[in-house]
Amino acid sequence: KQEVTQIPAALSVPEGENLVLNCSFTDSAIYNLQWFRQDPGKGLTSLLLIQSSQREQTSGRLNASLDKSSGRSTLYIAASQPGDSATYLCAVYNKETSGSRLTFGEGTQLTVNP
Amino acid sequence: KAGVTQTPRYLIKTRGQQVTLSCSPISGHRSVSWYQQTPGQGLQFLFEYFSETQRNKGNFPGRFSGRQFSNSRSEMNVSTLELGDSALYLCASSLAVGATQETQYFGPGTRLLVL
Numbered sequence: 001k002q003e004v005t006q007i008p009a010a011l012s013v014p015e016g017e018n019l020v021l022n023c024s025f026t027d028s029a030i031y032n033l034q035w036f037r038q039d040p041g042k043g044l045t046s047l048l049l050i051q052s053s054q055r056e057q058t059s060g061r062l063n064a065s066l067d068k069s070s071g072r073s074t075l076y077i078a079a080s081q082p083g084d085s086a087t088y089l090c091a092v093y094n095k096e097t098s099g100s101r102l103t104f105g106e107g108t109q110l111t112v113n114p
Numbered sequence: 115k116a117g118v119t120q121t122p123r124y125l126i127k128t129r130g131q132q133v134t135l136s137c138s139p140i141s142g143h144r145s146v147s148w149y150q151q152t153p154g155q156g157l158q159f160l161f162e163y164f165s166e167t168q169r170n171k172g173n174f175p176g177r178f179s180g181r182q183f184s185n186s187r188s189e190m191n192v193s194t195l196e197l198g199d200s201a202l203y204l205c206a207s208s209l210a211v212g213a214t215q216e217t218q219y220f221g222p223g224t225r226l227l228v229l
Contacts, residue, residue: 034217043118043204044220089157099170101147102206102218104157 002027006090006105013080014113021075021108023090028068031100035064035075036089038107044089048075080112116141118207118221126227132193135224139186139207145169146188147218148180151202160203163188164210192226200228 003026013019023033032051036044048057048064050073056065063076077084087109091102119138127133139146148160159172163182180190186207192199202225206218 036220041202041225043222044206046217046219049217091157096170099162099164101159101162101170101172102149103159104149106156 002030002092002094002103004090004092004103004105006088006108008108009106010109010111012111012113015080015082017080017112018076018078019080019110021077021088021090021110023073023075023105025071025073025092025103027092027094028071030068030092030094032093033064033066033073034091034093034102035062035073036091038087038089040087047088077110080110082112082114084112085110118205118219120203120205120221120224122224123222124225124227126229127195128229129195129197131195132191133195133226134189134191135203135205135226137188137190137205137207137221139188139205140219143207143209143219144186145208145210146182146186147206147208148188148190149204149206150174151204151223152198152200157204160190195228197228200226202226 007022034049035047050057050066061078066073087107089107090105121136145164147162151157162170166182177193182188202223204223205221208218
């Protein structure tokens with residue numbers, strides 16, 4: 001059974017700081033890994049998707065890496081801004097006997113202070 | 115292109131009642147998945163539908179059921195509601211099952227409160 005863990009559970013940083021969020025998963029037979037952002041009371045916004053054959057993906061100030069063999073991914077946020085404050089969720093996509101599913105971590109709650 | 119829509123957005127029910135939630139996927143998307151989010155358990159997979167067929171099911175009791183219509187719209191039903199069913203229910207759509215190069219697009223969710 002796939003398990004996804006995110007560290008730290010919460011993070012508070014001053015504006016402008018670079019930061020790293022960590023995600024680990026137990027079953028390396030994944031098809032892709034996604035990072036999502038969730039604002040309070042809202043749905044999920046996809047930030048980055050890394051295919052299992054890829055090592056990293058970049059979008060603006062965000063960079064996500066994937067090491068499938070060790071079951072780890074990191075999300076790097078450069079020059080953080082107060083608008084980055086949200087919960088960041090890591091999810092791995094597994095194909096199962098029939099169908100597929102995303103397995104989520106518990107999330108990292110990020111606060112960027114002005 | 116319109117995103118994933120979910121109705122209703124908020125719902126208050128009492129224990130023992132049943133509830134039906136609706137999800138309309140992005141136009142052209144044929145796969146719909148449902149997830150439950152609670153503070154204690156996080157985001158958990160409920161079911162996945164494709165072409166009106168349930169393709170995968172999470173570890174939830176039989177009180178949780180769903181279906182998908184020919185236009186890809188999906189509904190989930192929870193019968194005999196319990197206090198622990200209070201949660202944010204999220205629907206996600208993608209082009210197809212196992213679309214590994216595709217992200218899943220999530221709706222805003224339906225927040226259910228059971229009293």
